[in-house]
Amino acid sequence: MSSQAQWKLYYWYTPDSVLGVFPGRGEYVRLMFEEAGVAYEDVCKKNNSNADLLAFMKGEKPGFPVLAPPIIQQGDFVMSQTPAIMMYLGKIGLFPTGGPEEEAHAAQLLLTIHDYHFEGNMSCHPVDLHASYSTQVEEAKVTQKKFCEERMGKLV
Structure with a gap:
C-alpha cells in the first residue's frame, strides 16, 4: 500500500x-x-x-x-x-493473492454484490428510485416479494 x-x-x-x-x-x-x-x-x-x-x-x-x-x-x-x-x-x-484467476473471481463477486445491491434497492423503490420508500410502500410489497422469491434464494 x-x-x-x-x-x-x-x-x-x-x-x-x-x-x-x-x-x-x-x-x-x-x-x-x-x-x-x-x-x-x-x-x-x-x-x-x-x-x-x-x-x-x-x-x-x-x-x-x-x-x-x-x-x-x-x-x-x-x-x-x-x-x-x-x-x-x-x-x-x-485483492486476494493467487494470480489472475483469483483476481477474476474477486471481480466477479464484487460485481455480483453490486448487482444484488441495486436490485434489492430497486425492489424498495419500484416507482421512483429517488423518492422515499414511505411514498411507495404498497408497490414495494410486490417487488420485494418477487425479489425475495426469485433472487435471494439464488444467493443463499
Whole structure:
C-alpha cells in the first residue's frame, strides 16, 4: 500500500442513523479499509456534514470529476463508483493473492454484490428510485416479494 497521505472517504452523513452515516455503498469501502487495516478518515461522519461530499459532486473540489459517492481521496487522487474503487484498492494491495484467476473471481463477486445491491434497492423503490420508500410502500410489497422469491434464494 502506498505511503502517501491518509485515505479519505466521503459518504453520506445521516445524523438519524445509529452509525452516524448511511451504510449503503460506502460501507463496502469502509469494510475493505477495515479488513485490510488501512487508515482512513470518514470525512462526512467526522465533520457531521455532507458539505465536502456535495462540493465534490458540484465540481467545486479539485480532482477527477465524480458523479456520486462513495468518493475516496488520497492526496491529489480522487475516485468514485464503488466497483471501480474496490478494483483500484485491490490492485494496490487489497485483492486476494493467487494470480489472475483469483483476481477474476474477486471481480466477479464484487460485481455480483453490486448487482444484488441495486436490485434489492430497486425492489424498495419500484416507482421512483429517488423518492422515499414511505411514498411507495404498497408497490414495494410486490417487488420485494418477487425479489425475495426469485433472487435471494439464488444467493443463499
